[in-house]
Amino acid sequence: MELYELNLHDAIEGLKAKKFSPEELFESCKKRIDSCEDKIHAFITRTEDFAKSQLASNPTGIFAGVPTVLKDNLCTKGIRTTAASKILGDWRPPYDATAWKYLREAGAILMGKVNMDEFAMGNTCGNSAFGPTANPNDISRVPGGSSGGSAAAVSAGYVPFSLGSDTGGSIRQPASYCGVYGLKPTYGMVSRYGLISYGSSLDQIGPFARTIQDLQLVMSVIGNYDPMDSSCFREKAHDFTHNENPSIKGKKIALVKEFQDFTLDAPIADAMNKIKKILEDEGAIITEVSLPVVARYAVACYYALAMSEAHTNLERYDGVRFGYTVKDAAGIKEMFERVRSDGFGAEVKSRIIAGTCLTEPTRCEEYYVAATKVRTLIAQEFSRAFGETDFILQPATPSMQPKIGEVDDDEMKGYEADLYTLPVNLAGLPGLSFFTGYADKLPVGLQLIGPRWSDAELLNAGVIIERHTGSPKIANGGAE
Numbered sequence: 300m301e302l303y304e305l306n307l308h309d310a311i312e313g314l315k316a317k318k319f320s321p322e323e324l325f326e327s328c329k330k331r332i333d334s335c336e337d338k339i340h341a342f343i344t345r346t347e348d349f350a351k352s353q354l355a356s357n358p359t360g361i362f363a364g365v366p367t368v369l370k371d372n373l374c375t376k377g378i379r380t381t382a383a384s385k386i387l388g389d390w391r392p393p394y395d396a397t398a399w400k401y402l403r404e405a406g407a408i409l410m411g412k413v414n415m416d417e418f419a420m421g422n423t424c425g426n427s428a429f430g431p432t433a434n435p436n437d438i439s440r441v442p443g444g445s446s447g448g449s450a451a452a453v454s455a456g457y458v459p460f461s462l463g464s465d466t467g468g469s470i471r472q473p474a475s476y477c478g479v480y481g482l483k484p485t486y487g488m489v490s491r492y493g494l495i496s497y498g499s500s501l502d503q504i505g506p507f508a509r510t511i512q513d514l515q516l517v518m519s520v521i522g523n524y525d526p527m528d529s530s531c532f533r534e535k536a537h538d539f540t541h542n543e544n545p546s547i548k549g550k551k552i553a554l555v556k557e558f559q560d561f562t563l564d565a566p567i568a569d570a571m572n573k574i575k576k577i578l579e580d581e582g583a584i585i586t587e588v589s590l591p592v593v594a595r596y597a598v599a600c601y602y603a604l605a606m607s608e609a610h611t612n613l614e615r616y617d618g619v620r621f622g623y624t625v626k627d628a629a630g631i632k633e634m635f636e637r638v639r640s641d642g643f644g645a646e647v648k649s650r651i652i653a654g655t656c657l658t659e660p661t662r663c664e665e666y667y668v669a670a671t672k673v674r675t676l677i678a679q680e681f682s683r684a685f686g687e688t689d690f691i692l693q694p695a696t697p698s699m700q701p702k703i704g705e706v707d708d709d710e711m712k713g714y715e716a717d718l719y720t721l722p723v724n725l726a727g728l729p730g731l732s733f734f735t736g737y738a739d740k741l742p743v744g745l746q747l748i749g750p751r752w753s754d755a756e757l758l759n760a761g762v763i764i765e766r767h768t769g770s771p772k773i774a775n776g777g778a779e
């Protein structure tokens with residue numbers, strides 16, 4: 300077994316027992332990256348020199364010497380951060396995102412910044428100014444998005460864990476497509492300080508890993524209070540300790556009634572049956588909840604809010620304060636126009652324009668304000684549902700991994716596919732994307748959702764499922 304194949308827990312234990320050195324682990328991961336990256340293209344920026352400088356200072360902490368990568372919308376002090384957009388140019392943030400700061404202080408080693416859809420808008424990792432990333436399980440297919448680079452890096456064995464962000468599914472869908480575990484934590488569980496904003500009321504940072512225990516380890520470090528984010532929880536830290544033998548006996552797990560009529564690709568429908576059976580065998584009671592407002596309005600509500608917030612958040616990219624600029628403009632207006640026309644990609648521009656229209660004073664009540672009201676109804680609907688059930692089981696995505704380029708033709712299809720993930724963000728809930736097995740060598744994932752602040756219980760339920768399904772294997776990364 301090569302060192303890069305170790306999961307986070309085993310890497311930590313091996314380092315502690317001095318079975319190998321942090322330098323050896325770094326070299327093994329670097330070699331793995333070198334051998335696959337031509338085909339996978341997960342990185343926007345490799346930071347091995349920075350990693351070496353970290354190693355030279357003998358890091359301490361629970362992750363001491365373990366390599367990781369970050370989605371490129373997480374600020375890293377002095378290291379280029381692009382959000383996969385041309386408009387940020389060579390911008391080097393003057394500070395670290397808190398989630399990264401906590402990992403760095405715990406001794407994690409940064410191998411690089413990874414690819415994503417520009418400003419986290421998309422679900423293929425194909426809307427990147429740096430070109431698409433491939434799925435390490437089948438390089439002709441997408442890794443999902445927007446955190447496609449973070450999922451691909453863990454799946455290909457580049458690093459044992461990574462961070463991404465999830466505004467409407469961007470952790471859970473790529474985790475499912477790449478065959479790794481991904482958690483979108485409760486809104487407020489992980490500090491958003493230093494996360495480049497897309498839809499601030501929806502955005503949340505979370506981990507990817509190849510075992511549930513590894514997600515628990517990462518959450519124990521990043522799921523802590525931060526005074527720099529006013530929406531970050533203030534109660535005492537949650538307990539993410541790994542429980543070897545959790546039980547789900549007598550717990551209720553619901554399917555969403557309104558989703559039953561929607562079509563799923565066969566492997567995903569099969570996985571639903573398989574996991575239902577596993578949970579029943581473990582003593583859980585499978586029930587049904589009704590979420591009519593979610594089923595009917597969540598997609599429209601999400602896009603109205605996400606685009607409105609995006610248009611406000613992206614106003615700051617004016618060619619003066621960040622990255623890309625033009626020097627020969629005739630005046631300030633021309634400079635703004637040229638910087639924003641050249642700097643943003645098509646998807647981002649269309650969302651800024653839509654967001655501008657939705658919040659424009661004569662339409663604001665009818666669209667933006669209406670969407671905030673629908674959002675409240677959606678949150679109430681989930682609260683009611685979680686009065687009747689402990690968890691909700693559903694797909695993370697209705698379809699298997701599309702071929703690269705395939706989904707771009709039908710934009711609406713992409714937006715609609717988000718129905719399985721984005722209601723969770725509207726209600727601020729935690730959602731776990733978990734591995735269930737393979738169908739024709741392609742991984743199949745599903746999703747478990749819980750009430751707000753049930754993240755730790757959700758992960759324990761994941762442990763039970765993992766005991767039956769086994770953890771995913773490292774993908775072959777495009778090797779023949």
Ligand code: GLN
Pocket residue numbers: 419420421422444445464465466467468469470497605717
């Ligand atoms: N696909 C959704 C969107 O484009 C979700 C993206 C995300 O979670 N960042 O908005």
